[in-house]
Amino acid sequence: MGRDSAVYQRRRAPTARELADIPWLHLLEPGMRERAVAGVVVSQAHAGDYVCRTGRPVTFWFGIVDGLLKMTVDNAQGDAVTITGLPPGGWFGEGTALKREPYRYNVQALRKSLVAGLPVDTFHWLLDHSIAFNRFVMNQLNERLGQFVAAREIDRLHDPDTRVALSLALLFNPVLYPGVRQVLRITQQELAYLVGLSRQRVNESLANLQAQGAIRVEYGGVRVLDLRALRSHHLGEMRGP
DNA sequence: ACATTAAATTCGA
DNA sequence: TCGAATTTAATGT
Numbered sequence: 341m342g343r344d345s346a347v348y349q350r351r352r353a354p355t356a357r358e359l360a361d362i363p364w365l366h367l368l369e370p371g372m373r374e375r376a377v378a379g380v381v382v383s384q385a386h387a388g389d390y391v392c393r394t395g396r397p398v399t400f401w402f403g404i405v406d407g408l409l410k411m412t413v414d415n416a417q418g419d420a421v422t423i424t425g426l427p428p429g430g431w432f433g434e435g436t437a438l439k440r441e442p443y444r445y446n447v448q449a450l451r452k453s454l455v456a457g458l459p460v461d462t463f464h465w466l467l468d469h470s471i472a473f474n475r476f477v478m479n480q481l482n483e484r485l486g487q488f489v490a491a492r493e494i495d496r497l498h499d500p501d502t503r504v505a506l507s508l509a510l511l512f513n514p515v516l517y518p519g520v521r522q523v524l525r526i527t528q529q530e531l532a533y534l535v536g537l538s539r540q541r542v543n544e545s546l547a548n549l550q551a552q553g554a555i556r557v558e559y560g561g562v563r564v565l566d567l568r569a570l571r572s573h574h575l576g577e578m579r580g581p
Numbered sequence: 582a583c584a585t586t587a588a589a590t591t592c593g594a
Numbered sequence: 595t596c597g598a599a600t601t602t603a604a605t606g607t
Contacts (some may be wrong), residue, residue: 527604543606559587559604 400457407453429519
């Protein structure tokens, strides 16, 4: 059962450490940064909390500093279809913020997460005044387009190992999710929800990918050893000399 | 579904 | 504030 108000209630200014984990802040021109920092707020979301919901007016451009979120849309039958997972460092909603349209999807915390928000007015001010910010947003839109194309391809695949491998590879995208380094904090249950497989099957796939040397399975997370091998899993395992 | 292991929390000094 | 005891979460089969 999710609450959508909690995220907005426990809002506060970010700490210096939290600001350091907001990737685009470091790219801004000196004069721009202070204005942006003044606008940023953070909020603790508990598992099940909604960060934004379909149809609600745009309030913030959102990012995730820590934790794990999922983006869903409601289909014709009324149930939620998972579009993607959002690991640390990910920012989303620029499309709706640009047009000041209502959100077109739900974003919900899979577990306790720290969510950051830039007020939509500040977002527009930065678009009007910062070339670096424009570059970031453009790059972000472009990168996510590639991500959605890849996600559709994954949906068509049948081999569970490949689905898990490619889904993981997307979550390890360093451009969209720079907060994810070598280890992605995600449980096998959470990964199962995102990929659409049973936890048992995900566990088996992870073991296979580990045996192939692409990842290492850790308690509460996955460590990448070979991102290229994960990305090209559908081409068959590569065996180096 | 169940057994095992890791981590988080509680509690008494 | 330490660490042993207990509970909860995650994993492996």
